[in-house]
Amino acid sequence: MARRGSRRAASEAQRRRQSGKAKHAASGWRLWLRRVFLWGGGAAVLGVIFVALAVLFAARSLPSYASLKASQPGQTIVVRARDGTELVELGPSYGKWLDSSQIPQVMKDAMVSVEDRRFYSHPGVDPIGLMRAVYVWITGERRLQATSTLTQQLARNLFLNSNRSFDRKAREIILAMALETKFSKQQILELYLNKVYFGGGAYGVDSASRKFFSHDATDLSTAEAAIIAGLVKAPSRYSPTADIDAAVGRANVVLRLMREQGRISASEAAVDPSAVKLKKDASQNSVRYFTDWALPQLEILLPETFEPIEVWTTLDVGMQQAAATAIKSNVPGGAQGALVSMDRDGAILAMVGGTDYVTTNYNRATDAVRQPGSAWKLFVYLAALEAGYTPDDRVKDVPVTIDGWSPRNDGRSYAGEIDVRTAFAYSKNTVAAQLGNEVGFGTVASMARRFGITTPISTYPAMVLGTSEVRVIDLTRAFAEVGAGGMSLEPFGIVKVTTTAGDVLYQHEQARSTRLVPDYVAAGMTDLLQTAVSTGTGRAAQIGRPVAGKTGTTSSSKDGWFLGFSSGITTGVWMGRDDAKPVSGLHGGTAPARAFAAYMKYAVKDRPVEAFDTDLKLPDWQLEPDEEYLFGGNPDDYYYIDEQGNLVEPSRPGPGQSQPPDPFPVEGEQVPGVPARRPGPPDEATQAASDDFLDRATGVRPPSPPAVPRPRQTAVPPSAAPAQRPPGN
Structure with a gap:
């Protein structure tokens, strides 16, 4: 009995201890809850006081309503053609300021309904919308998103940028509440509707109404108001x-x-917005391809300025219209076209980047890179002419294999022995391959770089047929530089920039021109290009006056090119699909050449007819005998440098062979064809080499060209050709 009593007493004591601990824990939990409530409440009160003070301070610092009405964001840019005609006005466009009473009620209702339904009841920030955004974020959304009220949007447009940061959002909230404190709802809505951006450079409902519907905003219909209100989001x-x-x-x-x-x-809600008559936007045409290319250059040309400016450009209105028409009229169905036209000083006269700017504003004239096909042979033949070839030199149009590659002519026909002029005019691939191999594929690539090609260039043998992609404007520039006699050109589109008061902020200065190739090389190239149009693959580009140009077609007719010049104007045309799929019947000598001719007939109509300078005034080193003729014998008999740069001695004569003459004989020994040394006084050192040699070595006379390696090629029968259609002309 005693033991059971003691156990009950112990159990009772344990229960009391546990009950005490539970009461203590309960009181501790309530204590912490009370502390959190007190501290949180105190922090909230302090936060409210801080926000209130910030709002009051911001409200006192806000500009007056009149000042806010007068402020205008952004910079207006008027773009003019070369004759002063206004092409397009870009940047902000402001209509007439409309007082609240002048703005149709349906416009106000439409804007409030779609952007801020509780506009008339909140203090600048919508607590209900904010709590809904927090709830959505907590329940699964990764990012906290809250729709800004009209007042917040106005504060951001007037005073802030669009950066997504907590600091910017906090400032936006303070400024919105300050606006609500200082101005009435009617004033805030009036400011908003006169300053919000509606796209296309239009700020305010009046500007938007005039831009899209050709009338001011006081006459907006319900459907028109709905269209304008819907623009603010995007x-x-x-x-x-x-x-x-x-x-x-x-x-x-x-x-x-x-x-x-x-x-x-x-x-009223049943109206059909699609029945609204829209204003035809004259600025959304091919001119915009040019302005999209030219205007970004202002960041480099001008110091930072926010005042309205006028940009005077090189664009010719008539030529631009003719260029757009020529592309649209000749481009194959489903394909796109591009055109760049350049004056003899580098001024861009016309630029078309596609068939329709509204449908696609991608500028194929300046941004797209496509394979040029045989138009690339310009650089192959420039390198060959510089290495010593002339248009009249004989070459062989026969099947060849170079490092395992066997080029084929379009049509798989071979003419045998022909001259360089004919080979270029009929775009013989085998001849281009041989010339590229002979002068070096790296040399051809260097020539292209010299003439302004900036895109990557392959040095594989097939590069001579135009496998490296180029831009239309770059290839057009190269042809223009040939037309300029081998002198460099810098394409430009901006002549000058002025303020609206006429003060000149920028004036174009002609870039210093450098010689890219000797004038006789440019003359020889012009000879070849002229023949390609008069009798070769570019006959469709004839316009009744001298034209020099070249066609280009890539495999499977994916790209068609024609580039050429006449009377100081150089024009490049490209056609093809954006997805690089084949275009049936597309060849450089068809649609592109016809578009070139259609445009150029208009472009040169007021210019005098100019004959090309194709007179090859060759340098002395091409007119005189080479070293082999001077010294006699085989060049292998003399000292030479091998491919590794090592000096190799001449081979010694074998039995029955005579010793080859010394190119630098001892005094008194005469070699046929080499002037004898003039003896000097006995006490004076005699001259070690002939005057002729020293003249050439010291630059008095140009040196002879270095020997080029023989082509690594083997003739193969036509039947051995792989079943692959080569790039066309």
Whole structure:
């Protein structure tokens, strides 16, 4: 009995201890909760006081309403053609300032419905929208997203940038509440509707109405107001001039929200935004390809300025229209086209980057890289002419194999022995391959670099047929430099930049020109290019006056080119599909050449007819006998440098062979063809080499060209050719 009593007492004591611990734990939990509440409440009060002080301070610092009305964001740029004609106005465009009473109520309702349905009840920040955004974030969204109120958007547009940061958002909230403190809802909505950006450079509802509907905003219909209100979320995506379907779809969303919020009736919500008559946007044409290329250069040409400016360009309005028409009229169905036209000083006269800028603003004239096909032979033949070839030299159009590669002519026909002029005119691939192999594929690549090709260049044998991709503007520049007699050109599109008051901020200065190849090389190349148009593959490019040019077609007719010059104007044309799929019937000598001719007939109509200078005034080293003729014998008999740069002695004569004459004989010994040394006084050292040799060695007379390696080629029968269609002309 005693033992059971003691056990009960111990158990009771243990229960009391556990109960005490539970009570202590409960009181500790309540204590911490009380502390969190007190400290949190205190922090909240301090936060409210801080925000209130910040809002009051910001409100006192805000500009007056009149100052906010007068401020204009952005910079207006007026682009003019070479004759002063206004091409396009870019940057912000401001319509007439409309007071709140002048803005149609349907415009106000549309904007409030789609952007801030509780605009008239919140203090600048929407607590309900903010809590909903936090809830969505907590329940699964990765990023906290909150829709800004109209007042917040106005604060951001007036005072801040669009950076996504906590600091910027906090400033935006403070400024929005400050605006609500200082101005009425009516004033805030008036500021917003007159300053918000609607796309296409239009700021404010009046500017947007004039841009899209050709009338001011006081006459906006319900459907027009819905289209404009829908633009704020994404001006470029929902612009009616860029994507009418997207604009109509967004406008229908606005009308539905207006109906749900009771701001319009069911009958008004049933209007058809697609029936709205849109203004034809004259700025969205081929001119924009040119302005997209030229205007970014202002960042380099001008010091930082925010005042309105006028940019005077090199573009010729008539030539631009002719170029756009020539491309659209000749480009094959489903394909795209590009054109660049350049004056003799490098000024861009016309530029077309595609068939329709509204459909696609991708500039194929300056940004796309495509294989040039046989148009690349310009650099092959330039290298050959510089190495000593002339248009009249004889070459062989026969099947060849170079390092395992066997080029084939278009049509698989071979003419045998012909001259260089004929080989170029008929774009003989086998001859181009032999010439490239003889002068060196690296030499051809260097020639292309010399003439302004900036894209990667392959040095494999097939590179002579145009496998390395180029830009239209770069290849056009190369042809223009040949037309300029081998002198360098720098393409440019901006002549001068002025303020609206006429003060000159920038004036173009002609870049210093350097000689790329000797004038006789440029003359020989012009001879070849002229023959290609008069009798060769480019006959469709004839315009009734001298034209020099070259066709280019890649395998399977994926690309077609024609580039040429006449009367000081050089024009390059490319056609093909953006996805690089074959285009049936596309050859450089067909659609591209016809587009070239159609444009050039207009471009040169007011210019005098100019004959090409193809007179080959060859240098002395090409007119005089070479060393082999001077010294006699075989060049292998003399000292030479091998491919590793080592000096190799001449081979010694074998039995029955005579010793070859010494090119530098001892005094008194005469070698046929070499002038004898003039003896000097006995006490004076005699001259070690002939005057002729010293003249050439010291530069008085140009040196003879270095010997080029013989082609590594073997003749193969036509039947051995692989079944592969070569690039065309």
